[in-house]
Amino acid sequence: MIRIVLLALVYSALFVAALLLAYEVRFDFLIPESYRDQRWWALLYVLPLKLLALFCFGQFRGLLSFFRVPDLNRTFAALFLCSLIFFAIRIFPAPGLVDIPRGIILADLLFSTVGLVGFRMVLRIYREKKGAGPREKHQRHRVVVIGAGSTGAALAADLLARPQLGLHPVVFLDDDPEKKGRQIHGVPIWGNPEQLEDAAERFSATRIVIAVPTLQARRIREILKTAGNVGLETVIVPSLHELSSGRIRVEEMRRVEVEDLLGRESVPIKVDLIRKIVEGQTVLVTGAGGSIGSELVRQLATLSPKKLLLIDAAENALFEIVEEMREGFPGVDLESWVLDYREWAITRRILETQPPSVIFHAAAYKHVPLMESQPREAVLNNFLGTYQLSKLAIEFGVERFVLISTDKAINPTSVMGCSKRMAEIALQSLQRESQNTKFLAVRFGNVLGSSGSVIPTFRRQIARGGPVTVTHPEVTRYFMTISEAVGLVLQAASLGEGGEIFLLEMGDPIKIIDLARQMIQLSGYEPETEIEIEITGLRPGEKLFEELNYDTETSDETNHPRIRRLQCLSARTERFEEWIAELEKDLLTLSREELKKKIAERVPEYQPFVE
Template identity: 40%
Template structure:
């Protein structure tokens, strides 16, 4: 994308293409650097040879040897500028790494100039201190012009601030300083930063971008009253949910509005701008410190591969598709039953990665022939199996659907993965598969067993794994959309039980950890994601009510629904975990699955499901999964 000239007005570059404009800017910078370096050499010489001035800079004063040195010095600096790419630096956003690169070039140019002065001493009528002076003056001039460009870019426009909202920024780090600069550069946004609060004791009493750091976060109410603050902005992208909750509580006590910049999962580019400021949402209150990914490990198995995602139109499946893009796949195959959701993901993919080959296919994983056709025609090398029924009460009422979709569908995908030589297959599972109390949970445990049986039949170089995690905020069927709908209707908000707890993570975090688990891919493993601490659903409901701004909304208890647990588990008591190379992912210790026995068990389940014998389905599940907690259902 073209950038406006940093040294000349745009009108001086008429009718140029973006590429030509960028090239022109770079040539300008290259010429300015050479001109300033040559000026430094001349000034250094005149300082050591003032007689050149008294002689009127005549050809006698400036001998051919001196002129040759000026030319040689310019050639050396020109070569180093090209080598280090100094002309590609963006002067108006110059930073310490850019200045260090400039320093390296100047030091090397000085050393080479000094060597030339010693080697050519007989030819050059030149004091040997001139190269050293040239280096010092050149560094001042070249860095000075860059800093001047940044100062001019960041200058605060004059104008009235009487109509601007006074903003207190929570967080005096990189994000806070960047957002403060954005406010100062864009008064049209009607936001004026008055300063910062930050819990880092080393920052208190200091200033950042010319604004004071008043104190710790606990001083927020006092600062709001004293400074006439009208809005609070949380600018700590890596903050945990407990910190965000604390700031929100303090902000609510002051009565002023509050907003936040996105978390690190939403700022992949690392940039912060005024357009990214948004209201605090539930994910901010519940988020955990960011998970560090081994991007090289993920890219190693996704780059240039054909990747198939089943259930690609769903919440998790579509997010997996988005996250795959940054790792350079060769082609993405979208498969799902809902044409509307698959079409939406297809269009988004065309917008985000227009050059990436993609295939969108409507199909049901329960249809073995259709699954084989997809594998035969697209030849995927990596498969993420996210297609599943996940709603516990609905599957209690329709157990045949849970078996056909979650068990038979997984069997079809695994069989085709084996037949067509898939390198990696990652099955998206759930914590409800642990000690299942529901048909849905039991069906997902059967899906895990199916993948493990496929792993036992895999050839060298193939890896079939499952990834187990809890509830995902914002996914279809999660409690938060239900709470929001109830609040819009005026309440009450219904919670099944006051002690009901669940594990939660955000959709982007879940998708990234699924990709990371695929990078571990030790054949046959069931990976368990670190879900943090469980969340009380009653507290969650009150957070949603508070964030919505609603008043007098009551929380009522409706009773535990069929198949539900009061709390979820990520492991059975007999499983335990082993560490992996990733701190947030563990490997469950599972019993060995006998493929032949499992085939017979699945055949019995399929027969019961197709005949609609709900009692037989429950009996078979209770027999196959002895750790179940069905109670009367077994």
């Protein structure tokens, strides 16, 4: 409250001075007798009106020393509105209100704006000078900024305004030849990124900032290689997907991560098609706290669902996504359950009382070596659970049921992969008897940074000094970002007509040993010398390479370039329910090896690991 009172006094003094000066200038500093009293009477309504306008436009709430173009726009809008009101009083006189001459109104607008802006700029300059302190206290990095677009310009402005950060932009490099020779905030645009080595030497640079949020992974790798040649540390601004504010802040810069090197150029999602199946509908997500499930929830929340129903057995994971939704999407109706979805009495009650239009089934056990030692759990959760949930979907009239599948379901050598293939077969079997529910599966490979994946594992191993363990020097895997994978899952869900398996185009497979080397280098170490890479051998159920479809499967294009519709093998579904009943009865009595042989009856291409 004290701050508002002090601000009101300062602003009042500025406005009084502006109006009095406007009268002086209008009459060449020889104010006629008839206007000398008028100016004081005018202040009686000019002053409170201007203060009220500034308050309504948020100029009493902002930090005074942080003044940018949006603040200038709001300040001018408030004062301009006041001037329009003064003109209106001239046209429609009000009893007791002084009729201010037009020239004085315009001059007052000019002087008030200059006074307020000047006051705020003085505070900003004082903050920057005070924050900078003595120059010798700061280690000054001379920065090469890659990218002379809006992001690079905003970044340079922030760095120049905050010298206490010790980052001083000395040169821009940009691919646009028309920008060469120009300047941004006094910093020259010298050439293109291919000239990084020459620029670093000429301008004595000590750090590189990549300020192009849309830069392709291939270009980032090239820049990193050059930066390594000249021994410069490289940081990057976040991608467009990560940026949540309207401008770039210095604090948002980060070190280049392996995800930046493995990413690829994005392809727009056709949101209008997805919105048709989500908007105004109740949507259920199982495994909602997991890597895929939580991203599904985030993206679904942007599509105006009627309600989101979240199920996950992991309390902490579910808590995190629920809290995130409440903060980021307070308008989305959301209900959650800490629940193993195979607790059928409760799951049935949920579907009965709040029947969803769409179910995204992301709950699954996914860790290959762990499931090899516990095949019963893999079969129960990934296959039998999916089958029973699908039958409930038919019973309660769910329109679409989307299974998150995996590339490990192709020619599986692991019980996890086989259980997911069996889930695909189950959906195809049920589709034959379902008239209203459309069942579909979406098959893709690894997602970057998901819980338990190789990247977090490598990070932990590097942090403790190694060794980084790789199972085989030739092992390869497909990778894509979580956000891209989920966007494509939603797109595939909008394309399904029932009974299909959709395949996401994953790009080229990545050698895991190359990934390990890149991560070690990004952490500032030299592979094999400072951080050892240890070959441990393939674990039970693992393959050298993953496949995305069977050799005998063909695929058709869809209306999205990264989604293909598989023409699937004829699944073995004869006596399917009888076989499931036998399997459920035998689960508790069969040994691990016997259970693996049992499920191979339905997936003959499965090559189980037998101890």
